Amino acid sequence: MIIVLNRDAAQEEIDKIKRKMISLGCEIHESKGRNYHLLGLVGDTSRIDPALIEANRNVDRLVPVQEPYKMAHRLFHPERTVVKVKGREIGGGEFTVIAGPCSVESKEQIVGIAESIKECGAAFLRGGAFKPRTSPYSFQGLGEEGLELLKIARDKTGLPIVTEIMSPDKVEKYEGDVDIIQIGARNMQNYDLLKEAGKASKPVLLKRGMSATIEELLMSAEYIMAGGNERVILCERGIRTFEKYTRNTLDLSAIPVIKKYSHLPVIVDPSHASGYWWLVEPLAKAALAVGADGLIIEVHNDPANAKCDGQQSIKPERFGVLMDTLRKMAQVANE
Numbered sequence: 336m337i338i339v340l341n342r343d344a345a346q347e348e349i350d351k352i353k354r355k356m357i358s359l360g361c362e363i364h365e366s367k368g369r370n371y372h373l374l375g376l377v378g379d380t381s382r383i384d385p386a387l388i389e390a391n392r393n394v395d396r397l398v399p400v401q402e403p404y405k406m407a408h409r410l411f412h413p414e415r416t417v418v419k420v421k422g423r424e425i426g427g428g429e430f431t432v433i434a435g436p437c438s439v440e441s442k443e444q445i446v447g448i449a450e451s452i453k454e455c456g457a458a459f460l461r462g463g464a465f466k467p468r469t470s471p472y473s474f475q476g477l478g479e480e481g482l483e484l485l486k487i488a489r490d491k492t493g494l495p496i497v498t499e500i501m502s503p504d505k506v507e508k509y510e511g512d513v514d515i516i517q518i519g520a521r522n523m524q525n526y527d528l529l530k531e532a533g534k535a536s537k538p539v540l541l542k543r544g545m546s547a548t549i550e551e552l553l554m555s556a557e558y559i560m561a562g563g564n565e566r567v568i569l570c571e572r573g574i575r576t577f578e579k580y581t582r583n584t585l586d587l588s589a590i591p592v593i594k595k596y597s598h599l600p601v602i603v604d605p606s607h608a609s610g611y612w613w614l615v616e617p618l619a620k621a622a623l624a625v626g627a628d629g630l631i632i633e634v635h636n637d638p639a640n641a642k643c644d645g646q647q648s649i650k651p652e653r654f655g656v657l658m659d660t661l662r663k664m665a666q667v668a669n670e
């Protein structure tokens with residue numbers, strides 16, 4: 336439920352309404368813009384009598400919110416959320432590209448890739464240190480050493496770093512070390528992890544689970560936001576369907592759907608969505624065309640010998656060509 340306040344409502348009257356709602360068991364999420372002042376009611380609203388609120392002269396109207404997510408809902412926050420990190424923005428109209436290898440393998444590898452993607456215009460460096468692998472026998476990532484190597488690459492290039500977290504007890508460490516905390520598809524509904532990430536001061540890149548609906552993705556975002564961290568970036572990375580020619584099926588319609596229902600920025604991962612390097616370019620372009628706020632792309636200097644996901648990684652040269660094309664497309668899209 337959302338209380339839309341009159342624009343001339345006095346602060347002491349607003350405070351009275353807030354106190355009343357809290358006494359009835361609700362939490363309040365206040366949102367104020369140039370042309371609106373809202374009180375979003377979260378939690379148990381069953382004891383609230385809508386007629387009494389509407390009778391209040393300081394209230395313009397009451398808007399029911401059908402969807403189970405509230406803080407992530409566009410009605411709660413009519414202006415789009417722009418996540419700002421070290422002078423970069425996600426969701427602010429720029430098409431922001433995060434790039435780098437699936438996993439950090441060595442200092443030379445991560446620094447080399449960071450330098451080349453930076454030259455091509457990437458805004459962030461990605462790289463997995465703790466890797467969620469389907470097989471326990473596959474490379475599991477360099478762990479803490481991987482985080483240290485990412486920090487070296489950041490120091491050398493100035494690119495902020497994005498890396499996946501797997502365990503709730505690592506949130507404090509990640510908070511100190513990384514610029515954006517990634518929660519992967521396999522952990523989208525790891526509620527303990529979401530709750531811990533909700534306490535972090537760093538933005539969270541939340542990837543859609545492989546069999547998750549858009550509503551479930553938004554509910555997971557709600558967990559993080561309800562914990563106090565409102566800097567959530569959503570990521571469509573393909574979902575599981577019956578199709579076998581691609582690793583997953585990129586759900587392009589998720590982008591405009593999310594933009595209709597939520598104020599949160601949303602980016603696309605064409606690498607995990609497709610599973611093949613030759614599909615990354617067309618899907619990246621499609622993502623821009625449907626209104627995504629950016630991309631996260633796997634780039635590797637030597638895909639044939641990559642420890643993880645080489646088949647879906649593009650080389651820095653191809654990444655450069657793609658970035659040039661995206662820049663031209665973005666110009667047209669913004670006209």
Ligand code: PEP
Nearest residue numbers: 463519520521542572607
């Ligand atoms: C990744 O980005 O490295 C990754 C494992 O992606 P996802 O969680 O989407 O499978």
Ligand code: MN
Nearest residue numbers: 437633643644
């Ligand atoms: Mn990968």
